[in-house]
Amino acid sequence: MPGTTEVKINPETNTLVREGVETQINPFDLYALEEAVRTKERMTEAGDPSTVTVISMGPPQAEDALREAISLGADDAILLSDRAFAGSDTWCTSYILAMALRKLEPDLVFCGMQAIDGDTGQVGPGIAVHNDMAQVAYVAEIKSLDAKKMVAKRLIEEGYETVELKLPVLLTVVKEINEPRTPSLRGKMAAKKAEIVRWGIADLGCPEDKCGLLGSPTQVIKVMTPPCREGGEKYEGEAAEIVDKLFDTLKCLEVV
Amino acid sequence: MSISVDASKCNGCTLCVKSCATNAIEVKDKLATIVLENCTMCGACVSACRFKAISIDIDKQPVENLDQYKEVWVFGEQREGKVAPVVYELINVGRDLAKARNTKLAVVILGSDLTAAVNDLASYPVDKVYVYEAPELATYDAERYCRVLTDVMRAHKPEIVLAGATTTGRSFMSGVAINLYTGLTADCTGLEIGEDGLLHQTRPAYGGNIMATILCKYTRPQMATVRHKVFPTSPKRCEGEAEIVRLEPKPTLFSSRSSFVEFVETVGEKVNLVDADIIVSGGRGLGAPEGFAVIRELADELNAAVGSSRAAVDAGWIPYAHQVGQTGKTVCPKLYIACGISGAVQHQVGMKSSDVIIAINKDPNAPIFDIATYGFVGDLYEVVPALTKKIRTMRGAPAETCVV
Numbered sequence: 264m265p266g267t268t269e270v271k272i273n274p275e276t277n278t279l280v281r282e283g284v285e286t287q288i289n290p291f292d293l294y295a296l297e298e299a300v301r302t303k304e305r306m307t308e309a310g311d312p313s314t315v316t317v318i319s320m321g322p323p324q325a326e327d328a329l330r331e332a333i334s335l336g337a338d339d340a341i342l343l344s345d346r347a348f349a350g351s352d353t354w355c356t357s358y359i360l361a362m363a364l365r366k367l368e369p370d371l372v373f374c375g376m377q378a379i380d381g382d383t384g385q386v387g388p389g390i391a392v393h394n395d396m397a398q399v400a401y402v403a404e405i406k407s408l409d410a411k412k413m414v415a416k417r418l419i420e421e422g423y424e425t426v427e428l429k430l431p432v433l434l435t436v437v438k439e440i441n442e443p444r445t446p447s448l449r450g451k452m453a454a455k456k457a458e459i460v461r462w463g464i465a466d467l468g469c470p471e472d473k474c475g476l477l478g479s480p481t482q483v484i485k486v487m488t489p490p491c492r493e494g495g496e497k498y499e500g501e502a503a504e505i506v507d508k509l510f511d512t513l514k515c516l517e518v519v
Numbered sequence: 520m521s522i523s524v525d526a527s528k529c530n531g532c533t534l535c536v537k538s539c540a541t542n543a544i545e546v547k548d549k550l551a552t553i554v555l556e557n558c559t560m561c562g563a564c565v566s567a568c569r570f571k572a573i574s575i576d577i578d579k580q581p582v583e584n585l586d587q588y589k590e591v592w593v594f595g596e597q598r599e600g601k602v603a604p605v606v607y608e609l610i611n612v613g614r615d616l617a618k619a620r621n622t623k624l625a626v627v628i629l630g631s632d633l634t635a636a637v638n639d640l641a642s643y644p645v646d647k648v649y650v651y652e653a654p655e656l657a658t659y660d661a662e663r664y665c666r667v668l669t670d671v672m673r674a675h676k677p678e679i680v681l682a683g684a685t686t687t688g689r690s691f692m693s694g695v696a697i698n699l700y701t702g703l704t705a706d707c708t709g710l711e712i713g714e715d716g717l718l719h720q721t722r723p724a725y726g727g728n729i730m731a732t733i734l735c736k737y738t739r740p741q742m743a744t745v746r747h748k749v750f751p752t753s754p755k756r757c758e759g760e761a762e763i764v765r766l767e768p769k770p771t772l773f774s775s776r777s778s779f780v781e782f783v784e785t786v787g788e789k790v791n792l793v794d795a796d797i798i799v800s801g802g803r804g805l806g807a808p809e810g811f812a813v814i815r816e817l818a819d820e821l822n823a824a825v826g827s828s829r830a831a832v833d834a835g836w837i838p839y840a841h842q843v844g845q846t847g848k849t850v851c852p853k854l855y856i857a858c859g860i861s862g863a864v865q866h867q868v869g870m871k872s873s874d875v876i877i878a879i880n881k882d883p884n885a886p887i888f889d890i891a892t893y894g895f896v897g898d899l900y901e902v903v904p905a906l907t908k909k910i911r912t913m914r915g916a917p918a919e920t921c922v923v
Contacts, residue, residue: 350560
């Protein structure tokens with residue numbers, strides 16, 4: 264099996280609280296990265312060496328997140344960064360990432376189930392459709408994997424669904440799939456030295472009218488801060504009183 | 520496409536700087552300057568500016584006549600013939616949208632052996648039910664679903680398409696929008712037709728810290744996935760009947776690189792977390808996995824689902840499927856009872872839109888009390904079992920609750 268594994272990292276920075284916050288890996292993507300690295304390690308052990316490449320679309324600062332990914336076991340990192348990508352909605356983001364993947368032709372693409380800011384969960388499945396590959400979302404366990412197929416268990420509302428897929432496969436993973444490692448000293452050294460490859464619109468061969476604000480079918484027209492939820496009454500007292508008060512509250516709410 | 524600051528309107532107040540999540544605005548000599556390299560064109564500054572000094576211009580035109588798109592569609596998600604509860608909520612909001620657009624409301628359903636589901640959907644106030652039945656669609660398959668719905672939408676040209684923001688809706692609708700090169704707004708909590716006749720889609724972002732209103736101006740259909748429990752369930756129809764439109768299956772669309780192996784329902788759960796009207800949740804304050812027995816007893820008594828904070832999941836006390844919060848599920852039940860949950864921001868993100876929040880916690884300063892409708896300071900091990908007992912006693916005494 265030719266061995267390249269891809270991890271996508273959320274394109275945007277992840278928080279409104281900016282002071283002192285570095286651009287970090289979106290928490291969901293940590294599980295995707297960890298699963299990719301574990302898969303690589305298993306394959307290497309089985310005599311089928313492979314590599315993990317991390318891809319992110321974002322501003323130049325996103326390089327920090329990519330270095331962090333290398334410290335956690337990724338081999339290479341590519342930053343998709345270009346003025347023309349700014350304002351990309353999920354359609355364009357998945358298109359740009361898909362165009363980058365076409366150059367790499369991986370067997371497996373691991374994505375977090377959603378980003379922490381936009382949290383749409385649409386980009387991963389969108390990439391699979393752009394590149395016409397098999398996909399499975401909300402994966403909680405990879406049950407088996409060989410050169411041709413993967414059996415994956417996905418977490419859905421009422422339980423677990425198991426599906427078998429032909430490679431190449433794009434999967435989005437949920438937190439349950441693993442417990443991400445912390446960076447090793449060697450990883451940290453590698454991250455420091457790593458060269459982050461930068462690809463722009465010309466490298467990907469994307470037409471400008473399919474990228475950024477211009478290519479995006481959706482536009483944000485208004486952003487507002489919702490009113491804060493305020494606390495109500497707070498009761499203190501003996502346990503028995505609290506129980507009575509709670510019971511009365513439930514009665515008022517007509518749940519008992 | 521460009522972003523610009525009108526120097527005659529900007530007074531350097533820095534409101535835009537505070538609104539920018541990507542450090543892309545600097546104020547120099549009382550004038551906001553955009554650092555293009557950092558700007559993601561998200562538009563947050565445009566709405567933050569009180570002086571209308573910032574604007575983003577896009578030079579864009581529709582590539583086809585958008586008036587040919589009619590009807591509001593609801594995706595009739597079903598599993599083994601059972602319609603997902605969110606569908607009835609979509610019918611309710613879809614009804615209003617169709618009325619505002621003076622067009623028809625339809626449900627489109629894919630699957631196999633759908634007679635009961637179709638009859639059920641037809642008993643709600645929809646004008647049409649599009650039925651696409653084929654044995655190949657008996658179980659959910661992302662590839663097939665995506666290809667079939669794309670084909671149906673190309674043929675019938677709906678103006679608006681709504682689907683539940685469920686694991687199914689969220690995973691395959693994206694591909695449909697990709698195929699049709701149109702917009703899909705995820706997880707909407709507000710939908711209305713604006714004066715411009717467009718669907719104004721409002722959704723939370725950054726964990727609910729901001730609400731963004733999104734338009735899909737130049738392409739159709741306008742597509743949205745919608746959070747469960749945001750809109751009320753539609754009442755049944757009181758008059759008329761739905762037209763049943765049977766769609767001809769096209770076997771060429773059924774190829775897929777994935778195949779269904781099995782579905783295992785989570786055992787022991789009477790109520791699924793996202794559909795529950797009431798959730799009783801436990802956190803670190805339980806102190807031990809056994810604590811969930813106390814939570815579950817109350818939940819059973821209230822016919823509620825059992826939720827959990829991240830701390831309890833990470834401690835291995837309860838499976839991840841129960842986790843509410845930023846890295847778990849977002850829920851909006853009518854009543855959320857948080858027991859021994861301190862209420863970190865990451866937890867609040869997943870539950871703060873619940874109608875009513877009751878918090879039980881030993882620590883009177885726990886942040887959960889800042890958002891709880893009713894806060895109770897006390898030891899959950901003293902309070903919760905006693906409460907369950909009290910409810911049982913009441914129910915055991917029919918004279919008090921039942922008049923018949």
